[in-house]
Amino acid sequence: DSGVTQTPKHLITATGQRVTLRCSPRSGDLSVYWYQQSLDQGLQFLIHYYNGEERAKGNILERFSAQQFPDLHSELNLSSLELGDSALYFCASSTHLGTEAFFGQGTRLTVV
């Protein structure tokens, strides 16, 4: 167990809908990262938050947004969902001076 908790584990929703994925980092970790894993794109970095502030953006669509709350948990919001958004979404966390990131089990999103 990495200590990173993601909910829900599975999500099935229709095109055009909006969903929220939640991540609780390891205790004490200030950094939260979101990644998308799909068959055609592999593991893609979406966004990084550090202590509540956005630090870096990757290949994140404008329909997607994220935030990190004062208690350090993070949410990834996906809107106007398309079939191509179906993927495994991972959250990872690391310490302030840490090097490796620890990953949650992921949320498998299926858009139908």
Added chain:
Amino acid sequence: AQSVAQPEDQVNVAEGNPLTVKCTYSVSGNPYLFWYVQYPNRGLQFLLKYITGDNLVKGSYGFEAEFNKSQTSFHLKKPSALVSDSALYFCAVRDRVNFGNEKLTFGTGTRLTIIP
């Protein structure tokens, strides 16, 4: 920009034989290098990392990796493969500098299958 290449999509090894999963990287400065493993329907598990120092780093489950700066490689190795090592392996790189740029860039993954 940083990048990682895993040239083999699939590696098959007989149980008990040594295994190698290849990784090469590109980064502007000095790298942090990582290996992660993903089992079916599971998240990525951290295996090992190279930060500095000894070029041979040891990690979990008997895995080790060798950092070669001149060849920009970080191959994952294990002296004797187990069937339970069958999984998807990812190499990742991170730029050593630039606070605020701690994202990991992953390779495309190598599926390792250990044949009993």
